[in-house]
Amino acid sequence: MNTCLIDPRSLLEYDFGPHHPFKIYRLGLTFNLIEAYGLIDPEGCVLSPRLATEPEAQAFHSKGYLECLRLASDGLWTPNLFSHGLGSGDNPVFPGVYEWGMSVAGASIQCAEELLSGRAERAFNPSGGLHHAMPSHASGFCHVNDGVLAIQALTEAGKRVAYVDIDAHHGDGVEHAFYERSDVLTISIHQTGRTIFPGTGEARDLGMGEGVGACLNIPLLPGAGDDAYARAFEAVILPALRAFQPDVLVTQLGSDAVLGDIVANLRMSLLGFEDRLKAFRDLNVPWIALGGGGYDVANVVRAWTMAWATLLDADLPDAIPPIWMTEASVHGVAASSLRGTNERTTSPDSVMLDLEKTLEYLNAHRHTGESRAM
Ligand SMILES: [Zn+2]
DSSP states (O other), X not given: OOEXXXXXXXXXXXXXXXXXSOOTHHHHHHHHHHXXXXXOOTTSEEEOOOOOOHHHHTTTSOXXXXXXHHHHHTTOOOTTTGGGTTTXXXXXXXXXXXXXXXXXXXXXXXXXXXXXXXXXXXXXXXXXXXXXXXXXXXXXXXXXXXXXXXXXXXXXXXXXXXXXXXXXXXXXXXHHHTTTOSSEEEEEEEEOTTTSTTOOOOTTOOOOGGGTTSEEEEEEOTTOOHHHHHHHIIIIIHHHHHHHOOSEEEEEOOOXXXXXXXXXXXXXXXXXXXXXXXXXXXXXXXXXXXXXOOOSHHHHHHHHHHHHHHHHTOOOOXXXXXXXXXXXXTTTOOOSXXXXXXXXXXXXXXXXXXXXXXXXXXXXXXXXXXXXXX
16 A cells, blocks of 8 residues: 655744644654654655645635735735734734645645555645635634645546545535535534534535535534444445545544544544544545644644554554653653543433434435436
8 A cells, every 4th residue: 555644844833823722743743653653664655745836726715815825924914814814813824824824735735646646545644634714714723725725636637535524623614615516525523513613514504506415514512422423424424435436535634523622522532533544444445634623732643643554554552652752741742542541432312312313314315326326
């Protein structure tokens, strides 16, 4: 299996600021743990991010927004900054913010290029998955929507793409980009928008026009737990993916659904996260994995190290190599066990009852392989 990993270390010069929950240094600690586990093949494909080009980014973003972002990045604040969602607490302007966004996007496009060229069958951009960015405004810590741009590179080459987003928050930017398209299936499982940003992602939102049925949302009640995820995957997500028969699977692996996150409350265990990774892998489809949210750094690092191991078909021992613990302690981050526990989290009855109603609704409305052939 040929794989490709984006090395995020050139991105560590950027910083959302000391009080922002989005910590770019988590990418460096992820790479360090991957390396400490011996999962970097010196002969293998490890790429540094390149900048997305303006024409590439304009496949989704408006010229005006990109111009405003570029000027702000250089310290020139234009009057329309705030209408583009920039300069807010969520989406700060910092030196090099344009290069940050365009590098993350370029890295995800590189993953698409590796798959399209046949050089790799699986690729991972841990810095990617910035799923809230919209055509003309930044949103939810996301300035440039790398996932959309990578999927567009794939569809322009004639590929059918399935996108699955397991971040705690609804993947609204990616859904928006492909809401009326039948060649991109978007699936988002997230904490219900009634309780968390961005407030969208209801089960009834199924796409529009040709895209009806190629968009699925599974909102979960707070406190969801592993049982709910397992049930949603078995009952809807995996059947929908199999029926869609994608050429490429793109997954957004935000790890803010993991137990202990400070912004969401979905109680997924790291074992449960690994279960989801294995389910993706077992679909046996060329696979691009992207990062995403995640605000407990030790959880993020462990979840994404498991992701890279899963792409490699490697089994990792649970004991974290001591060399990583020393590096992590510089940032006040500590973990000694990869999975943290041997127990999955159970789901309250109220969560499961609500979920069953959602699954019933989705199974009645989603596209099936048969209806696509008609
Ligand atoms: Zn999130």
